[in-house]
Amino acid sequence: MIKAIVTDIEGTTSDIRFVHHVLFPYARGRLAATVRQHDRDPEIAQALDALRQELGQPDADSDTLIAALNQFMDEDRKSTALKLLQGIIWRSGYHNGDFQGHLYPDVAVQLAVWRQQGLRLYVYSSGSVEAQQLLFGYSNAGDLRPLLSDYFDTRVGAKRESDAYRAIAQAIGLPAGQLLFLSDIRQELDAAQEAGWHTCQLIRDDADSVSRHRQVTRFDQIDLPEYAQ
DSSP, rough: OOOOOEEEEBTTTHHHIIIIIIIIHHHHHHHHHHTTTTTTTTTHHHHHHHHHHHHHHHTHHHHOOOOOOHHHHTTTTOOOOHHHHHHHHHHHHHHHOOOOBOOHHHHHHHHHHHHHTOEEEEEEEEHHHHHHHHHHHHTTTTGGGGGGOOOOGGOOOTTTTHHHHHHHHHHHHGGGGGGEESSSSSHHHHHHHHTTOOOEEOOSOOOOTOOOOOOOGGGGGGOOGGGGG
């Protein structure tokens, strides 16, 4: 029996175009100014120290850091330091009402149904925990944070590595056989399945003919009793 559901964000709860066409450009346009504020903001300074560690350049100056961040964005690199800085920038955007977090129409309703049924709900995304909280807290369906028990990002491990799902199961405190992971990416689901999880693939566009996971197009098509068989 499924007792907890962990969901991805991009392509699963949210249109990937929101991330790539709204969030990423918003952060990129403000990265340089944010880096240059490090003398006045301890949070930014801490993220930049983490970036220097990633680069192996403890004395890197602002120009070097800005160039590295832009390169990371070009490469879509899963840099923890970049994610932290993006989260700081996005926080301001959400608070100022510059945009709302995008959720597909079926997501909020089904999350509420599952929560009422007693399931625990979690998020696991490559975006930072703060970025996840902001998206669900300032979403186009309202503040959904009361529905969610916790959030995980790549600090727990890479999404295509089974050890990450073992770590999440341990943090949640449930055996893998009681956990369901939702994602649009087959390789992420493969890793979760290898760790003993149940899986379901959200297909918002064309079906994945290579995938061996159950596929649905909406959250309300997920039949939890199927996973008890």
